[in-house]
Amino acid sequence: MASIPETMTAIDPEQPGGPEVLVPVERPVPVPGPGEVLVRVAAAGVNRPEVMQRQGKYPPPPGAPSILGLELSGTIVAVGEGVDDAQIGQPVCALVAGGAYAEYAVAPFGQCLPVPAAVSMTEAAALPETLFTVWTNLFERAYAMEGDTVLVHGGTSGIGTMAIALGRLFGLTVIVTCGSAVKCRAALDLGAAHAIDYSREDFVERVKAITDGRGVQAVLDMVGGDYVPRNLQCLADDGRHVSIAVQRGAAATVPLFEIMRRRLTLTGSTLRARDTAFKSLVADELVRTVWPHVEAGKLKPAIDRVFPLSQAADAHRRMEAGDHVGKIVLTVE
Numbered sequence: 001m002a003s004i005p006e007t008m009t010a011i012d013p014e015q016p017g018g019p020e021v022l023v024p025v026e027r028p029v030p031v032p033g034p035g036e037v038l039v040r041v042a043a044a045g046v047n048r049p050e051v052m053q054r055q056g057k058y059p060p061p062p063g064a065p066s067i068l069g070l071e072l073s074g075t076i077v078a079v080g081e082g083v084d085d086a087q088i089g090q091p092v093c094a095l096v097a098g099g100a101y102a103e104y105a106v107a108p109f110g111q112c113l114p115v116p117a118a119v120s121m122t123e124a125a126a127l128p129e130t131l132f133t134v135w136t137n138l139f140e141r142a143y144a145m146e147g148d149t150v151l152v153h154g155g156t157s158g159i160g161t162m163a164i165a166l167g168r169l170f171g172l173t174v175i176v177t178c179g180s181a182v183k184c185r186a187a188l189d190l191g192a193a194h195a196i197d198y199s200r201e202d203f204v205e206r207v208k209a210i211t212d213g214r215g216v217q218a219v220l221d222m223v224g225g226d227y228v229p230r231n232l233q234c235l236a237d238d239g240r241h242v243s244i245a246v247q248r249g250a251a252a253t254v255p256l257f258e259i260m261r262r263r264l265t266l267t268g269s270t271l272r273a274r275d276t277a278f279k280s281l282v283a284d285e286l287v288r289t290v291w292p293h294v295e296a297g298k299l300k301p302a303i304d305r306v307f308p309l310s311q312a313a314d315a316h317r318r319m320e321a322g323d324h325v326g327k328i329v330l331t332v333e
Contacts, residue, residue, distance in 0.1 A: 010102035016056025042292035043125035069100025070299025118297035126327035130162035142218035146171030225249025243268030302326025
């Protein structure tokens with residue numbers, strides 16, 4: 001086994017700011033604690049919470065590294081107490097609370113998933129964050145099941161493209177909203193049943209037309225604010241509304257009597273603050289339910305663009321410009 005160096009290259013901004021603060025720096029290689037593994041990172045997915053953290057709007061949870069990055073792929077090179085040495089050398093992808101934009105990162109072993117031959121390390125790095133998020137929110141909190149029609153905003157985002165992919169595998173009819181005709185086309189090409197250009201159409205009216213007035217069983221919303229009452233108008237009776245982000249505002253006014261009369265459910269969750277035990281349970285469930293599709297080559301993330309770690313600033317610029325379709329990934333040489 002190759003020896004593990006003392007220091008590594010990482011993206012660990014000294015202070016909040018624009019993309020230009022994402023410069024490579026030297027940091028000590030972390031040491032895995034009990035139940036953790038040290039991963040030599042091959043690639044790291046880029047996510048909107050990392051953009052917000054860089055801007056100073058989303059501090060990492062207590063104990064998380066200040067190095068950016070919530071998901072990675074790579075090879076286990078060392079194990080902490082309680083993890084079998086036989087895991088050394090295993091290719092994995094993992095959800096982490098931070099630290100992925102680096103040559104080495106520590107991950108809780110319970111949050112690691114094996115990387116099968118059917119996916120590349122770049123693809124594997126783009127799976128955990130959106131897969132954990134969409135699974136826990138659309139399938140667990142919104143109880144989406146075969147035959148349901150669901151509305152997902154941000155159809156070409158990492159979350160949106162994962163919802164389309166999982167919807168295809170699990171028998172959902174997925175309606176998405178996108179901000180342009182080009183993005184709508186991309187969403188349809190990825191397998192969305194319908195794509196609504198919200199810059200030109202009222203999504204409430206279009207959803208009613210698509211569903212013959214019945215509405216959808218679930219809405220996955222990362223917009224918040226004034227979208228919430230409009231989302232509720234899209235729901236069928238007994239429908240479920242799940243909030244996972246609040247890009248247009250953290251407060252909403254909702255019609256309570258309508259919620260009562262139509263038995264609607266409003267719920268939501270954040271993933272990053274949940275403990276390792278919860279995330280490990282989700283990982284176990286994903287291994288049972290979703291991973292066979294990954295192993296068979298039937299579930300792959302939509303990859304927008306790949307940048308080397310040293311160009312993390314350009315990767316964030318790409319995300320902030322909003323033109324991406326699918327995931328942006330950093331590769332570590």
